[in-house]
Amino acid sequence: MLSPEEYKTEYEDTLESELPTRPISTLRDIQYLYGRLYTLATAGGGEFSAYLTPDESRDILNEPESLVALQIDLAADGTASLAEEPVFVTSLTEQLVPAVAHCDYDSSAGIDHSITHRTGQDKSPDKIAGYLVDRLTRWAVDDVVEEIAADHEDGWLIDSLASLGKDESLSERIQTATESQLDGTTTALTTIRVRPPGSDKYFYPGELATETAGSDQTDVFQVAMRARKLSKLVDKNAASNSTGSAVDFITGEESQTVGMAEDPLNYFLGKQHESFPGLDPEEAWRSHPISEDGAVTIINAQTFIDSCSYRALNMRVYYLPYFFGRPTTEKALALYDILYNVYQNDDLTPVEAAYRSYRGDSTFGITSDLELRFYVGAIRYQQAKRFDVFGDTLDGALMYPVDLSDSHQTVIESPLFTARGSSDRTPPLPTHPDWDLLTPTSQLRSIATGWYLTQTFPDLEPNEDTSPDDYRIEALVGILSGEPLLVEELLDAYTQAITDSAGDDHPSLTVASQFAQLTALANADLLKTNDPRYEPLTQETTYNSLATMTNTESIRADGGSTALKRTEKLESFINDTPAINEDAQRRSAFLLGVLIGQVSGYQESKENRATTLVDQYPIKGLTIKKFKRTLHEAVDKDIVYSRDNRMSGTMYAEVVDELRKAISASKTDPDEWKMDTTDLRFYYSLGVTYGLNDYEPDDESNETNVDKEE
Template structure:
């Protein structure tokens, strides 16, 4: 159960703009720390309200105990007489913990395997025996009340005598046994519970829980929680006078606050050679109140986090500039939706909220996201990379829309209604039903993008099972979420490495098809950048064509090497080359590689169907065989084989002459020994693209040309 109120309740509770503005930072959100502080403030306002102790309490840490039997136990201690004593009639109170008890119990949780919570109220471990529960109750006096930090805080408080009395009472002989007997009598068995004290301060008064009895309990709790901000890890006293990096105020600052993103930790010493943990306040100065507020951001931060490819990816919404009251209410609504999003990713949830909330649409480019990926490479040692404050919802959404347009174009015709330049032929590339990257639906594509599966299907996998900051799939995901363009040369390298890994008994034509759809979408969305020879690859292809079916049939005569189907192939290839900047005539190396691949793909189809060969041309000339030095020789061999098959079929011309003619024209322009512009990776990708194109270049109707090309073998995504 969550204590977070509905957005409408939050708006009603904080309807006064002036009051809400006083609870918000008075400067723009410009850093992760600013954003975490805002999240922490909104969480505190929503769950515990304002007030000096609100940020220090952790009410949501035990909502799982709500309405559970025997989930709240407390010592009933009478302090109204000359000597403290357990209530003679009922030494231990046992109740069901509920929302109405949150404020009186005043719990402040401490994340430690050993030790006790900051507040006098302490949560037991799971399913503890009565004897252990009694020990927890006794330690409210012997451990908490007697703690040096607690004692020091109590000494400065007018009600400090209450804490002193509890500590003294805890030393009493036989007290532990009496508590055990009382607990054993009242508990039915094992339990998970909050353990605390209830004190009676007046002879005719009631027993009051800590939050009801006196502010001394919360003062002492706050002092203990603050003490942990300066003594974490190897630091013994990381505190000093400095300017708070969140509020800009001058005063005491601490340096070892917890961080919901694990972004700044004392254990990351390798990142700061010679770093002294006691001097952390100089590097990362935040006041005690700010540090605690940052910690309170964890519920909202965790809601904006999802795990993929060995990393935690964070997608934190905010509004650029200074946060006003209306912004704060809208942001709370967004975060509330994220907390309750179920299995929906933060990206999907934020997009749904954006579509359903006109006010979010009105803020336009002010609606931003902090984006980062965090990898744990050793126990509690983290790598943070790719973080950006400039993420927008529009970048990933535009990418999915661009991908959808690519799939709907004649290149893929995923919906079966595209206007083809080559009627009677299949689309340029296959779209298998069992690959979700070929589903032309925005919501489906947004899901696979958000989860990272969009790049897992196309990029090379990590070298091992361990998460690595070198995993470009993660970097690509963070970049796309941030609106940062990818380097096209690196993308091609990832593609080819994946193809070389996949290449086995069958050519991975579906993988190539998926990669090219993604490449086109990235260029369409402006998310690819390339320099020099790679500039054309980063240019988007034209997704529509200028030929009507009627014009093509009227103006293109039947071909001697295959009639109308061959004529359609001619038109289709011409259109594809003209509309693809990377394959322009002034790009002979890349164009030649593609044409060679297309010929290999089409001859392979002929060998499989007409000759029933198990070993085909693609087996003889796999992707890894293509290099700069071998390109012309490979082309010569393939052209020779094509001529042989043409003669065996008594054809007037050569088979697949639309490819042959262009390949023969292109090859002389390639100067292997001269100004070679491309590397092997580039050639191999476009060779693979050509093979996939050629293997899919058959008639869409067997009545048109029986057995024109074989269907591709099924591949796994």
């Protein structure tokens, strides 16, 4: 495959004439463009280039004994005979790739479409001899090939090969010659070399269609190859002959079309009746007509399309870059640069490759006026030849995931997770160097591959199917295409994930990751709601007052109390979080969690208790009806420990005081709250995470105690 630099050198002056003339508007347009770029990069231009598969032999290029040809002499009377030296063995070189004109057929039981055929891995000389015999006894007598021979002016060439194949001594002679030429097992292309009447040179099948053969040139082998490949596009997927003259879906020109062509995304298939209601496979060329050459070009897109896909959420996610509008030379070169880099680097996603190009780190930089877009699709394999398309859009854009990545990194670097100034208080939420969403690094790859959501959403079992209404699919496609996510459904997924989490410990790092993600999504304008109660969750947050608090030198200048530091930190966090600050019920749930987290930290550190309040009141056990009882028992336990420490006041009084204010501000008894359970549990879990992270072992020793001598 040509490098981007070689591609530009080869095609810059002629590329525009090779490209579609209409703007990119469908997935089929993208596939066709990919296939055209790939064909030019591998097989070059020409009438039959789209049908050739040179990449199928790249792995044996320049290997010893990687090309084995049966040499045949042609006579003026139309007969053929084996040459004096029947078998010719050499290395397959770059120069010989177009000469052998190989067209692969992906079938373990069949032969390749071209007369050139690739062997299996490490075949013995007798097996190689069998492949050579097949060139005459199988390929030359194939029904489709015989039809071409009957109609083509040079069909006698194929007929002569078929006649030669009837020679009963042929197989033995070829085997003897092959064994004498090969040293051992090999993987090779097997083909023919023919010497036309009166010529002293032997020509490979592809050379006969070029000026190399002079007056003996003929395209009969390529025409037969093309017919064999096309025959597989009209009789598959429950159709026997889905072909007819119609307007090509891609070019808009009338041509011979096929209706059941292969599809690199396994989307436009005969069993996909939900995509084409009432589909009749035999008449598919009427409802979805693709020209014969167009169908083959689309198949050639497979390599680039596979490179731009990855596994996520038990599905295959396709992220296909393209440029809005009609393809031009500038756009095509920039697109090829992205596709080539993704193909060459298995660890590089299309988003990352495009971002490198955007930053000028590649051969052809992307400028904003080129209007880069992405097709985003999530497709799940269901059963044999059945694939479900759960979500797709043509509106993906580079800056949606880039902006979200930047937003997430800013959140992690903010005082929400990073201590600032001279305060020795921990930040509100914990971080961990081995927890991806809690480290201040780029999340671009994580977002593009779906790992960004996988870390915060409920786990999928290895064999669990993803249902069409699974919110994670909508969320993934939404993030990649800039469509805001419904925050209610996001909270539901978060809550399910933390209530399902294995183990006895509170999932602090998961909760912290979810809150970081929620904040980043809001700041990137990727959250929406249909319920006014959730509107504060969609607002941008900066945690400015928290930054001011943690940078205030006066906090410790006079040896200020631990309780004062805790109070200012808690007030700052609440003030900077609209979802908590603007909703008394949500604030109450959060503060209850804070109190239970702080008391639990005390129990574990000072009391050496194996079972703490967090264990007694887990996330999944909290409901509106249990809120008051949980609150009373938490406050009671706080008072007990305050007395045990002979404190003049109540331990964590700042939290208890805020709790009383919040419940009073709700203006209703907690038993009558209309708060959703998912909302309650998420902010309760956030509070527990805050409280556990806020606790420090010497907190209580810094509180004001009653004189122990009294």
